[in-house]
Amino acid sequence: MHTTIEIEALGKQFHSPSGQWLFRNVDAKISEPTTIAILGKSGQGKSTLLRILGRLIPPDSGTVRLYQKDITQWEAADWRMKMSYVSQQAVMLPGSVEDNLRTVSTLHQRPFDQKQARDLLEQLYLENLDWGKPAQQLSGGEKQRLALVRTLLLQPPVLLLDEVTASLDALSKQAAQRLLLDLHAQTDTSLIWITHDLEEARIACKRIWFMANHQLLEDAPSESFFHAPQTAEAKDFLHNQIATVAATEEEPR
Amino acid sequence: MTYTSMWFAFAFVLIALLLSVWQKLGLEKEIAIGTIRSTVQLLAIGYVLQFVFHSDNALFIVILIMMMISVASWNAASRGKNLPGIFWRIALCLSITELITMGLMVMLGLANPTPQYLIPMSGMIIGSSMIVSSLFLTHMNREIETAKGEIETLLSLGASTRQAVQGVLKRAVKASMIPTFDTMKTIGLVQLPGMMTGMIVAGASPIEAVRYQILIMLSFSSSAAISAVLISLLSYRLWFTKDSMLRL
Known part of the structure; x- marks a missing residue:
C-alpha cells in the first residue's frame, strides 16, 4: 500500500496569552513515496510541524490522515510506528550501544536482526563501535548516527527527520544522506526532512515545503523551487542562505 | 502532665520567638501560627480520641x-497540582495500603482490633504512606522534565x-522509598522515635516500647513499598494526554 498522507488546515498556536499562531492552515498531500525537505528560517514552526506529524504534540487546528484514516482513529503507538520522528538532539537511552540497538526488538518483541544492525552501522562508518560501551559516552556525531540506525531498525514507512545530519562531519553527513536515499529507493520509505543545508535539500529531496509568514508558503518540486521560487519570501530566503554560505566559505581560516 | 505544666512548655516557643526577633529572621508569624495550630489540632484530636475510645x-x-x-491525600496531592484526578488516586492508594497493613497486623495478632491500637497505628502508617506518595510525585515531576x-x-x-515511562517510574519509585529504609538503618542510633519515646514517658x-516500635518500623517497609508501587501504577497515565x- 502506498503512503498517503493528507494534512488539512493544520495549525499550532504559541502557548502564550496572546494565542498567536505559529503556523495555520497548512495543507499538503503526499500520495506516493517521496522525499520532502522542509525549509524556512528558524522559528517558522518546522520542528513543531514534524512533531505534530510524529504525534508527539497535538495540533490546535486541523488534522492529519494516514492511509485515509484520521490521526485520532489510530492507536498512538501504531501511528508512531508508521511515522517515526528522529530528533535533532540525539537522545541515547540508558544502557549500552547494544541496548539502544535492541530497543525496537525489545519493545515489540521482535527477533533482533544483528546482521541488519551491523550493515546499517557499517554504512554510517560505525562498524568499529564497541557494542558494550555505554551509549552516553559516545561523541555527538556517533550518537546522532546511532539514533538514526535505532529508528531505521523499526522500518517505518515514513521517517520524520529533524536536522539529523546537522551535527555530522562532511563524510558522515554524505554517508547518512546516501543511506537514507538508498532506503527510499529500495523500500519506498518516505522521508520528510528538515534541513538548513540547501545542497542537501536539493540533492536528497524531490519536493520542498517552504514555511514562512506562519504558513506553508510553497509546496513545489525541488527543481522548480530552486530555479523559480514563486514567492518573494522564498526568493529572499534562498538569496540570504546562498549569501551566508558564500560568506562562510570565504572566511579566512 | 497537668494543663499548668503544659502552659510552661510555651517557654520553648518564647525562646524561638526571641531568637527570631534578635536575628531579624522574620519568622515570628510562622512560629505563632505553627504554635497555635499544633496546640489546637492536638487538643482537638485528644478529645476526639477520648470520645472514640470510650x-x-x-x-x-x-x-x-x-x-x-x-487530609493525607489532600496534602500529598498538593505536590501534583498539574495532574487532574491525583487526589482520588492517592486516596485509593492510601486506603489500600492501610487495609493491607492494618489487616495483616490484626490477622497476625500483632495489634488488638481496638481503637487504642487501630487509630494511632493507622495514623502512623497513613502518615508514612503520605510522605512516600508526596516524594513519588515530586521525583516523578522532576524525572519527567529531565527525561x-x-x-x-x-x-x-x-x-x-x-x-x-518505565525507566522514569522505576527511578521515582526507588527514590520515594529510600528515605524510609534510610530511617530504618539509623533508628535507635541517631533518633529515638516518637512512639517509643511516648510509651517510655x-x-x-x-x-515493650521497642517491640512496638520494631513492629511499626517493619510495617513501614511494606507500607512504603505498597504505596510507592501502587501510586506509580495508578498515576503514571496522568503525565500523558x-x-x-x-x-x-
Whole structure:
C-alpha cells in the first residue's frame, strides 16, 4: 500500500496569552513515496510541524490522515510506528550501544536482526563501535548516527527527520544522506526532512515545503523551487542562505 | 502532665520567638501560627480520641481513619497540582495500603482490633504512606522534565506510554522509598522515635516500647513499598494526554 498522507488546515498556536499562531492552515498531500525537505528560517514552526506529524504534540487546528484514516482513529503507538520522528538532539537511552540497538526488538518483541544492525552501522562508518560501551559516552556525531540506525531498525514507512545530519562531519553527513536515499529507493520509505543545508535539500529531496509568514508558503518540486521560487519570501530566503554560505566559505581560516 | 505544666512548655516557643526577633529572621508569624495550630489540632484530636475510645463504636474508628486518609491525600496531592484526578488516586492508594497493613497486623495478632491500637497505628502508617506518595510525585515531576527526550524517543519508536515511562517510574519509585529504609538503618542510633519515646514517658517498659516500635518500623517497609508501587501504577497515565502525548 502506498503512503498517503493528507494534512488539512493544520495549525499550532504559541502557548502564550496572546494565542498567536505559529503556523495555520497548512495543507499538503503526499500520495506516493517521496522525499520532502522542509525549509524556512528558524522559528517558522518546522520542528513543531514534524512533531505534530510524529504525534508527539497535538495540533490546535486541523488534522492529519494516514492511509485515509484520521490521526485520532489510530492507536498512538501504531501511528508512531508508521511515522517515526528522529530528533535533532540525539537522545541515547540508558544502557549500552547494544541496548539502544535492541530497543525496537525489545519493545515489540521482535527477533533482533544483528546482521541488519551491523550493515546499517557499517554504512554510517560505525562498524568499529564497541557494542558494550555505554551509549552516553559516545561523541555527538556517533550518537546522532546511532539514533538514526535505532529508528531505521523499526522500518517505518515514513521517517520524520529533524536536522539529523546537522551535527555530522562532511563524510558522515554524505554517508547518512546516501543511506537514507538508498532506503527510499529500495523500500519506498518516505522521508520528510528538515534541513538548513540547501545542497542537501536539493540533492536528497524531490519536493520542498517552504514555511514562512506562519504558513506553508510553497509546496513545489525541488527543481522548480530552486530555479523559480514563486514567492518573494522564498526568493529572499534562498538569496540570504546562498549569501551566508558564500560568506562562510570565504572566511579566512 | 497537668494543663499548668503544659502552659510552661510555651517557654520553648518564647525562646524561638526571641531568637527570631534578635536575628531579624522574620519568622515570628510562622512560629505563632505553627504554635497555635499544633496546640489546637492536638487538643482537638485528644478529645476526639477520648470520645472514640470510650464510645467503643467501630463506625467512629472508620470515620476517623477516613478523615486521616482524606487530609493525607489532600496534602500529598498538593505536590501534583498539574495532574487532574491525583487526589482520588492517592486516596485509593492510601486506603489500600492501610487495609493491607492494618489487616495483616490484626490477622497476625500483632495489634488488638481496638481503637487504642487501630487509630494511632493507622495514623502512623497513613502518615508514612503520605510522605512516600508526596516524594513519588515530586521525583516523578522532576524525572519527567529531565527525561523528556528519553520518553519521546521511546514513544517515537512505537512504545506504549507504560513502556516509555518505565525507566522514569522505576527511578521515582526507588527514590520515594529510600528515605524510609534510610530511617530504618539509623533508628535507635541517631533518633529515638516518637512512639517509643511516648510509651517510655507514659511508664511502659523500654523493651515493650521497642517491640512496638520494631513492629511499626517493619510495617513501614511494606507500607512504603505498597504505596510507592501502587501510586506509580495508578498515576503514571496522568503525565500523558489521552492521545498518549507527554503532558508538559
